[in-house]
Amino acid sequence: MQTRSSRRLANKRNAANTSSSKDVKSTRSKSPATTKRRASTSKANPKAAAKEAEKAKPTLTPRQWAALNPKTKHYEFGGPLGAFAMVTCLPLLVLLFAFGCDSTGYEPLTRGYRFISDLVQFKFDLDMLISMLTSWNPTAFFCFIIFSAQLVTFTMSLPGEEIQGTELRDGSKLTYRLNGLSVLQTSMTMILMTSKSQGLYFPIWVADNFRHFAVASLFIAFLVSIIAYLSSFRGQKLLALGGNTGNTIYDFMIGRELNPRINTFDVKYFTELRPGLIAWFFLNICMAIKQYSTLQRLTNSMILVVLFQAFYILDALWNEASILSTMDITTDGFGFMLAFGNFCWVPMMYSLQARYLSDFPLDLPYWLVAVVITLEVGGYYIFRASNSQKDSFRQKPDDPKNKDLEYITTRSGSRLLTSGWWGKARHINYLGDWMMSIAWCLPCGFSSVIPWFYCIYFAILLIHRERRDDAKCRDKYGKDWDRYCEKVPYRIVPGVY
Numbered sequence: 001m002q003t004r005s006s007r008r009l010a011n012k013r014n015a016a017n018t019s020s021s022k023d024v025k026s027t028r029s030k031s032p033a034t035t036k037r038r039a040s041t042s043k044a045n046p047k048a049a050a051k052e053a054e055k056a057k058p059t060l061t062p063r064q065w066a067a068l069n070p071k072t073k074h075y076e077f078g079g080p081l082g083a084f085a086m087v088t089c090l091p092l093l094v095l096l097f098a099f100g101c102d103s104t105g106y107e108p109l110t111r112g113y114r115f116i117s118d119l120v121q122f123k124f125d126l127d128m129l130i131s132m133l134t135s136w137n138p139t140a141f142f143c144f145i146i147f148s149a150q151l152v153t154f155t156m157s158l159p160g161e162e163i164q165g166t167e168l169r170d171g172s173k174l175t176y177r178l179n180g181l182s183v184l185q186t187s188m189t190m191i192l193m194t195s196k197s198q199g200l201y202f203p204i205w206v207a208d209n210f211r212h213f214a215v216a217s218l219f220i221a222f223l224v225s226i227i228a229y230l231s232s233f234r235g236q237k238l239l240a241l242g243g244n245t246g247n248t249i250y251d252f253m254i255g256r257e258l259n260p261r262i263n264t265f266d267v268k269y270f271t272e273l274r275p276g277l278i279a280w281f282f283l284n285i286c287m288a289i290k291q292y293s294t295l296q297r298l299t300n301s302m303i304l305v306v307l308f309q310a311f312y313i314l315d316a317l318w319n320e321a322s323i324l325s326t327m328d329i330t331t332d333g334f335g336f337m338l339a340f341g342n343f344c345w346v347p348m349m350y351s352l353q354a355r356y357l358s359d360f361p362l363d364l365p366y367w368l369v370a371v372v373i374t375l376e377v378g379g380y381y382i383f384r385a386s387n388s389q390k391d392s393f394r395q396k397p398d399d400p401k402n403k404d405l406e407y408i409t410t411r412s413g414s415r416l417l418t419s420g421w422w423g424k425a426r427h428i429n430y431l432g433d434w435m436m437s438i439a440w441c442l443p444c445g446f447s448s449v450i451p452w453f454y455c456i457y458f459a460i461l462l463i464h465r466e467r468r469d470d471a472k473c474r475d476k477y478g479k480d481w482d483r484y485c486e487k488v489p490y491r492i493v494p495g496v497y
């Protein structure tokens with residue numbers, strides 16, 4: 001994909017980056033004294049070091065900048081029309097689920113339809129409008145904003161191992177601080193300390209005001225994505241190869257800038273692994289506490305759902321370094337899709353099962369508990385073992401456990417595994433993840449299809465994601481990818497798909 005001139009620019013930028021920032025450590029051309037001074041500046045004051053690195057980047061002429069950021073020629077997600085549909089329909093779906101589901105029933109579609117038909121027939125009287133507006137809870141709104149601000153503060157201030165991401169198109173490498181688990185622990189402790197003085201009042205209040213939190217998360221998602229889109233035009237930013245079409249709505253949705261940063265604070269990395277996962281973790285606990293407060297006990301279905309999902313979130317934060325090689329970080333820009341996905345979609349839609357069970361408690365027979373546990377353990381095993389095998393093979397190919405694995409070497413130098421987990425299907429890790437999604441929905445029973453939403457949506461997301469990744473790899477590896485596909489014919493489910 002890289003043109004010759006963009007490669008030349010990449011080398012030029014790389015030289016500047018390597019000599020100026022602690023981000024790229026290996027090939028410095030400065031004197032040891034300068035190097036030492038810079039290293040100590042970056043340790044003592046990472047903000048100043050980041051500014052210094054930014055200043056040291058050569059200013060490109062408009063033509064050079066355009067060569068580094070070629071115009072995107074192909075659309076994904078149905079182009080501008082699809083992007084418009086995503087920006088409008090997905091938030092509406094969140095609102096429909098937030099307002100259409102409560103302890104009286106889980107019927108977002110009927111309620112949504114009634115609401116719209118009343119609106120169309122002008123049955124929407126003033127009293128109704130007033131009652132809607134006065135039911136808005138500004139406290140919940142501000143709580144969500146303070147919660148998000150706290151996550152930013154903790155991410156920036158708590159210590160953590162600093163590691164480098166994959167090499168970017170302009171030759172530079174960014175540094176990321178791994179402190180996800182400390183951020184989760186600190187934010188949960190803060191919340192628990194606040195709510196302890198009020199008994200269990202705070203978590204129950206959060207569960208009761210779920211819809212207001214949904215509105216707040218939507219507001220933040222739009223705010224963050226608008227700011228990200230506008231700031232992508234300031235200065236000479238490295239853009240995502242897929243997000244520079246020039247079409248406003250499309251670029252806004254897919255993400256224009258590759259790695260928006262405020263000094264050392266990486267907005268995309270933060271968004272991907274903090275607000276969504278941590279808010280989801282917390283909302284689930286609130287739903288469980290709400291069930292406990294009404295029943296004076298927890299049902300086995302609630303225990304299973306909350307434990308499984310908490311484990312999934314802890315696992316993601318424990319392995320947070322592995323996200324640095326996913327397409328969200330290496331390829332996609334930061335736009336509405338990721339901001340909305342993480343600030344709003346993940347916490348509000350992924351917590352649906354726990355929310356459903358707090359409104360409609362259910363005790364599962366032992367045989368079903370056994371089925372659910374088997375699915376979760378089997379799914380997690382496939383998910384984690386396959387992801388770890390790929391990470392370990394890529395990072396330590398000489399490790400004894402990787403020595404017997406078969407692979408093909410591509411012309412770009414990367415190796416593609418053709419045995420082990422990655423010889424069974426090209427995205428066997430998706431299968432494991434999807435099996436876990438069944439284990440999370442099954443405890444909700446079959447009285448309503450709504451809590452099954454996650455499992456259905458996730459199948460669509462994974463099938464679409466596999467197609468996107470396939471296109472990316474075909475573009476990157478050309479004929480080598482065809483060779484790999486011949487050896488490993490199945491996409492996600494061995495022998496089936």
Ligand SMILES: NC(=O)C1=CN([C@@H]2O[C@H](COP(=O)(O)OP(=O)(O)OC[C@H]3O[C@@H](n4cnc5c(N)ncnc54)[C@H](OP(=O)(O)O)[C@@H]3O)[C@@H](O)[C@H]2O)C=CC1
Pocket residue numbers: 325326327328383387390414415416417418422426427429430433465469472473476
């Ligand atoms: N819960 C949720 O909502 C979601 C969860 N996920 C999960 O996130 C995880 C990461 O998924 P994702 O980012 O899609 O990508 P993957 O972890 O599946 O990685 C795909 C990349 O791996 C490399 N690769 C492909 N085949 C091989 C091979 N045979 N040998 C070695 N390397 C190979 C290629 O990158 P390269 O260019 O380096 O060769 C390819 O682009 C998955 O487990 C998924 O289930 C994802 C989305 C949503």
Ligand SMILES: CC(C)=CCC[C@@H](C)[C@H]1CC=C2C3=C(CC[C@@]21C)[C@@]1(C)CC[C@H](O)C(C)(C)[C@@H]1CC3
Pocket residue numbers: 090272273312315316323326328337338340341342345346
């Ligand atoms: C249609 C729509 C709302 C699109 C937005 C998609 C996002 C919800 C997902 C895109 C990739 C994601 C990942 C995770 C959560 C969902 C989103 C943001 C993830 C953080 C979940 C935990 C995993 O262990 C993971 C870290 C591998 C994963 C990364 C991708």
